[in-house]
Amino acid sequence: MSSPVLSMHGVEKSFGLFRALGPVDLDLMPQERLGIIGPNGAGKTTLINCITGVLKPDSGSVEFEGADITAQPSFKRARLGISRTFQIPQPFRGMTVTENLLVPLDYLHGTTNKHRRAAEVLDSVGLSARAAHPSEDLSQLELRKLELARALVGNPKVLIADEAMAGLSEAEIDEVLAILMRLNQQGVAVIMIEHIMHAVMRFSQRIVCFEMGQLIASGTAEEVTRDPKVQKVYFGEQAHH
């Protein structure tokens, strides 16, 4: 039995009096593919923000490879190997695709040849042909790939994809899934937060469902789909979302 690459113990986060998350206990194993589902407002992004250090939990702890990182700022967690994509792609306007990768590369240690690393990553997401183009020229799929590339320049051990496939066609979803699957086979643990059910079900070895900040179910795609609590969230209260 290996030990988790990432673990959360009793993580809680409130905004004012409103508890958006927790307490949550959740482990991620090395090279695991974990899906996170749940309706809008369930606390998924808040959880990710607590993992990446954008938010500091009110209580509880986050561990990476056995070390407590709860007090570490985002950039240190990124250097350790925790990386994420944003729900809304946020390319640097007025810069080329390659330049968009040089910016995060500047924040990371140990990258000797930044241009070579940028080229490698663009190749791995299938964006090489667009390297010299301004980010404004990119299609929705290419923007999603650039968002992935920016998360990958530091060679993360954990990649968190927050709704990385929203707005894509079926063929494009398949393409992003293939990229994520290949990265996973190269050793990266992936957390996929996704509303596109067939994609997250197909990709994930394990799925957890959140509702109102609580983890309400955990299991294989089949187990979670059959779980009455999950069915209630998705089919029983449709009028609410």
Ligand code: ADP
């Ligand atoms: P999800 O990603 O599952 O849709 P979020 O984590 O974004 O959910 O949000 C969980 C809840 O916390 C929502 O009710 C949201 O409105 C609230 N929330 C998230 N971020 C903030 C914030 N910075 N300030 C106040 N409320 C927030």
Ligand code: MG
């Ligand atoms: Mg979200």
